[in-house]
Amino acid sequence: xxxxxxxxxxxxxxxxxxxxxxxxxxxLQRSALAEMFSCVPSQINYVLxxxxxxxxxxxxxxxxxxxxxxxxxxxxxxxxxxxMNALDSLGDAADATAAETTLRNLSESGVLDKLTAxxxxxxTGNSALKSLEGEQRDQIRASILKHMLVSYVSE
Amino acid sequence: xxxxxxxxxxxxxxxxxxxxxxxxxxxLQRSALAEMFSCVPSQINYVLxxxxxxxxxxxxxxxxxxxxxxxxxxxxxxxxxxxMNALDSLGDAADATAAETTLRNLSESGVLDKLTAxxxxxxTGNSALKSLEGEQRDQIRASILKHMLVSYVSE
DNA sequence: GCTTTTATAGTCAGGAATGGTCAAAAACAA
DNA sequence: TTGTTTTTGACCATTCCTGACTATAAAAGC
Numbered sequence: 001x002x003x004x005x006x007x008x009x010x011x012x013x014x015x016x017x018x019x020x021x022x023x024x025x026x027x028l029q030r031s032a033l034a035e036m037f038s039c040v041p042s043q044i045n046y047v048l049x050x051x052x053x054x055x056x057x058x059x060x061x062x063x064x065x066x067x068x069x070x071x072x073x074x075x076x077x078x079x080x081x082x083x084m085n086a087l088d089s090l091g092d093a094a095d096a097t098a099a100e101t102t103l104r105n106l107s108e109s110g111v112l113d114k115l116t117a118x119x120x121x122x123x124t125g126n127s128a129l130k131s132l133e134g135e136q137r138d139q140i141r142a143s144i145l146k147h148m149l150v151s152y153v154s155e
Numbered sequence: 156x157x158x159x160x161x162x163x164x165x166x167x168x169x170x171x172x173x174x175x176x177x178x179x180x181x182x183l184q185r186s187a188l189a190e191m192f193s194c195v196p197s198q199i200n201y202v203l204x205x206x207x208x209x210x211x212x213x214x215x216x217x218x219x220x221x222x223x224x225x226x227x228x229x230x231x232x233x234x235x236x237x238x239m240n241a242l243d244s245l246g247d248a249a250d251a252t253a254a255e256t257t258l259r260n261l262s263e264s265g266v267l268d269k270l271t272a273x274x275x276x277x278x279t280g281n282s283a284l285k286s287l288e289g290e291q292r293d294q295i296r297a298s299i300l301k302h303m304l305v306s307y308v309s310e
Numbered sequence: 311g312c313t314t315t316t317a318t319a320g321t322c323a324g325g326a327a328t329g330g331t332c333a334a335a336a337a338c339a340a
Numbered sequence: 341t342t343g344t345t346t347t348t349g350a351c352c353a354t355t356c357c358t359g360a361c362t363a364t365a366a367a368a369g370c
Contacts, residue, residue, distance in 0.1 A: 005222030007356060030319055040358050045320065050355085065365025068318040097354085115307065116271060122214070122306030123278050128299045136286070144283045144299065151277035152270070160338095162346060185329055195348055200330065205345085220355025223328040 010037050010044065011051040014072055025073035030062075048072070055101070057082075057109040079111040083153045087146060093138035099124040099145050112152075120148055165192050165199065166206040173229055180228035180309075185217075203227070209301055212239065214309040234266050234308040242301055248293035254279040254300050267307065275303050 017026035034041040052058040052072050062070040086102050100121050107117035122128060124141045132140060165188060172181035189196040207213035207227050212235060217225040241257050255276050262272035277283060279296045287295060
């Protein structure tokens with residue numbers, strides 16, 4: 001079998017901690033986490049910045065020194081608001097990674113269900129647009145994505 | 156003795172892995188496969204693009220970096236047929252009307268829910284593709300549609 | 311109080327571990 | 341021979357992991 005990246009294990013652990021909490025946030029110690037997963041402390045920062053970023057709907061606060069901690073909370077935003085923010089942050093052109101990131105974020109924040117997000121990722125992937133090149137490809141991609149998102153929030 | 160092409164051996168292996176899985180998809184590592192079949196890693200990409208393409212009813216997702224993988228999924232059997240028929244009748248190019256008609260039909264036959272169909276119509280409308288012209292526009296439209304539909308009916 | 315020590319966390323650049331693309335060579339089929 | 345499919349390798353892109361260095365807060369000593 002294939003080995004799961006440590007980063008994913010840590011992310012799962014943190015997510016579970018948030019889910020299990022009654023306050024809606026997890027308060028953890030960086031060094032303790034690093035010890036638990038046998039990694040260097042800075043990997044925790046990597047996990048936080050790639051998996052619990054503001055774009056993904058999380059807020060992270062921390063404190064250094066004795067008794068220091070990291071607090072990770074899920075931020076709630078209305079679906080419509082999230083989509084509007086996503087639309088705002090998209091320019092006139094978007095590469096495949098940008099489109100996918102946007103969609104994954106919407107999916108993870110519960111705005112789009114997984115299947116829908118995956119369909120949209122397929123629609124905006126390089127494979128679907130492979131006969132286009134460079135700037136034009138990225139422009140069309142952005143256009144398609146925007147049209148889909150607008151359609152999504154238009155009753 | 157007649158020697159079977161390595162590509163076919165790899166394709167068979169992947170197919171078996173999908174069939175044997177309970178989740179309906181196989182998650183494999185490119186480098187491990189290459190090692191297993193004593194070929195260069197890029198041959199795996201060749202196998203994927205010639206044997207597990209959307210046209211053949213598969214969707215492929217992957218991730219790079221440590222713990223990276225390739226996930227190959229086969230479409231849902233039930234929805235597959237109507238989608239494949241739709242794709243067959245569309246061909247390599249489709250105008251906006253043809254795309255929309257196809258999607259409305261799929262929506263009415265219950266393969267797609269209304270919202271999803273509407274988003275797909277938005278993605279393939281002339282408005283979304285306005286910077287393209289003529290035959291190219293219709294080809295891209297067909298490609299996008301194909302990728303969305305196959306993705307949608309994949310496991 | 312002020313300074314020093316200790317206990318945390320943060321940043322960043324680079325190395326390692328994956329997968330992707332493309333074009334050319336080789337093998338095969340018609 | 342000629343056209344297609346397979347095989348290969350050089351180069352690229354992305355994600356993860358690590359360690360040296362930095363920053364901040366609390367506690368201890370004065």
